[in-house]
Amino acid sequence: MQLKSTQIEQLTKVFETIVNLVDEVTLKVEPEGISIRAMDPAHVALVDFEMKKEAFDEYKLEEPVELTVDLKTVVNVLKRVEQELVIKLKEGENVLVILSEGAVKKRFNIPLIESAEESLKIPGIEFETVVELDSSLFKNAIADTSIIGDYATVKVEGDALFFSSKSDENVVEIRIDKENCISFKKNDAKSHFSLEYLKDMAKVADIKTLNKAKLSLGNDLPLRLEFEGDYTRLLFFLAPRVEAD
């Protein structure tokens, strides 16, 4: 196996988001691309990440492999990679090799961990409310609401999407009208979510290629949040909170 990429920033940012949820992940490397599916220990959030082989400059694979790693270490290593990233496996050993090619050549060996998690399914929910918007609008709405409270109420009412939060006497409401969204499949929906999780998820908006956010909502249902780029897809499910009052 040998994977090469010069789009290091994107991969690093995606992994940085996932590391907020889980310490260990299993990276699947398959003929069509790489993927990660993981859930945080409290089972509040699930992440499903796919990057197609076309996103890589070189994608050489003899047979599909599953690599379980300490993600924190991988993120720290990726941050030190310059110019070109090369990922391969050490022959006959359970070691992942990450190379940084450029003027200075760096080599990191990271031991693989025995995987404990059984494979995860995706929640099977039919959503009747789906709103697509610029991911920067979503990110800003989360940033605005987290100034005030610990959780956000996300709702679709009439022809607008609302984010709101409150604590004591402080209230914030963000309204994004249908005209400012990319698509808007409406049906009134309202759920509450922890901003601690939403803030981490919103960081994905910084990845240039993932500029669209698709929110699927229901009444007291999980949030399905999808970011999609040309060869990359990052999908989150976030369990709702019970309304505090």
Place this chain on the structure above:
Amino acid sequence: MGVQLTGLLEPKKIDFKTLSGKRIAVDAYNALYQFLSIIRQPTGEPLMDRRGNVTSHLSGLLYRNANLLEHGILPAYVFDGKPPSFKKSVVEGRIEVRKKSEEKWKEALARGDMEEARVYAQGASKITGSMLEDAKKLLGLMGIPVVQAPSEGEAQAAHMTLENSVWATASQDYDSLLFGAPRLVRNITITGKRKLPRKNIYVTIAPELLDTTMLTSLNLTRKQLVDLSILVGTDYNPKGVSGLGPKKAYKLIIEKGGIAQAIKEGVLESFDYEGIERFFLEPPVTDDYKLDWHLPDEAGTVDFLCGERDFSPERVKNALERVKSGIEKGRSQFSLDTWF
């Protein structure tokens, strides 16, 4: 007490983070005994109020639960009901041991040997009816659910885990695995630094997890685990079958498949085990329980602990703050498990 399976089942060290957002059915007697034997004065005497009521267990319940809740863990306490008739001799044996420990404790105190005194004082721990009442009262005031088991608490906790009402049982003993619990966590009420008896050595105790994947990797079914445990010795037949430790018993069960077959083939002398086996496999349990975590009755807790049991108001209020925010957080967040 409980079945001795150390060396065979290797618990996995875990982080409190792994348990965050999860409901845990705690074996109440087990936890109370832990509190009572660990939380002691330098002389080995338990903590007491001015009127001589023991308060070690209340101190444990307050601060340890505050700690669990702060980590987002929701504990429910399961209390033992009537023990099975064949446990009687074990219970009597324990009373005997306790009496001896109490004598030795007093002797050591008279000699001024504090180290020995502490060791024997732990063995002399006993939970009285009024201590149980205090424990249940405090849990109620703190907003933590109390479940009354018809028989063994660990069996009821295992049942609740099987029913998905909780994620795991919590006990220092392995018995809930025999009762069918898919997951058992240990050490969650005693984490931290602990002094080893008679030695000036401190060890750090971290939470541990045992689950059914461990049985699978040993190629054991639950019934085989029960049979294996009966050979090694359980609460109901403490001596087990002489000459059989966990490793030898495991080999026998793997080779023969179970006690019945081993007896039939003459490898094992016939003995009375069916009653115990059946009890582990089909223990009396109830579906009559409710797991609701309420915000603590702060004034009531302060009245009880500070007014009646001489706790420091400042420390109690502090712990209650942690209890309150933990329960608020824990009960307000759903997990995704409902939607798979």
